[in-house]
Amino acid sequence: MKSFIAFALVASLCALAQANEEGVCRNSVVSACGSSSFSALTGFFTGESTSICNARFAGIESIEPEVQAYINSQLTKSYEYLLLATHFNSYQKNRPGFQKLYQGLSDRSFDDSIDLIKKITSRGGIVDFNTRHESPASVSTQRPTLEVDELHSLALALDNEKQLATGATHVHTRATHAALRDPELAHYLEESFLPKQADSVRKLSGYANDLAKLMKVPDPSLSIYLFDEFLQKQ
Template identity: 40%
Template structure:
């Protein structure tokens, strides 16, 4: 008898599901969105545009050190590498948001450079940088975007707001694709700044020291 009742209940449940599906005429209700992705869709949109702007900004910065300007191939290589990574992150973020059912609009610049304390307006600090100031600018830029990625991560963390907007899939993506890299490059740039500052403090060997430091960057980057 119990088996018979269970079978009847399952058939009735399946019939209800089929009826519900047959009445679903609005195709827009079927999306890939789930969990708390809508809670941070605007944040991801902004962060994607910041990464896109970063790719152009560091490409511009790298051009300052090419053979026609300061002729520092190591610095040029370093900043072009950061630019390429930002471009890859932009593409990756677009793909990820699409996978999660979001659309992405690349709607202009985010003016990250203007948040840095170089005392210059617009992109001037990018094209007028010397070796040390460019490293400081690069470090400041990375820290701004690292703070942003951490803020988004916190916003969908189980520890934030009693887990109301918890989305472990987004957290995992940020950890693996963004945050781990940011920690590494911030540590690397900090080391470069301290090393180059020590070189510049020796006026008699300053020029040769900067040249050798650039050769080192050209080998390791």
């Protein structure tokens, strides 16, 4: 009787081990190839997101929703900047320098979004454009009033850039501190995002402070005109 129990235990342990190993691509191929029905094989490789033969490893589970939130933030900000550029492109504003600045930021955010999409999908992640995961990496879709004057727009942009930098930093924190770490994604952020964002935050804070100083005159119209001309040449 005792030996029977021991046998049963060993058998069940083996079964358990086998079940665990089924999470490996190779095993699934073996079982698919052995199966008589053709659909078992095709079912595996027709791009179902449940496929075991995927590219997911390291900390992708915990970082995926954060990157998704961050992609949505970049897209939201991209359109916000586009409208800010539009505002300064009206004949009443007529500030081509400011327009150029914000159009540049808009294009950058859009291109960065595509870059991030490529990155997260290369790691076996997916992108959900509809659900907005609440995270420090996400931004509100409520758009602030963009019909603002020149100095305010710089302040708005500076805040935006800081928000985006904070978002990337948050994703990086998750990549380096979650239970399962993800050095690959952390490195990607360090290389492709954080330095660029530090630069643009710095640039905008410089602009905001310069313009604020130049505007400390009774009639700042000439200061703004000259500053806009300066921005055009950047």
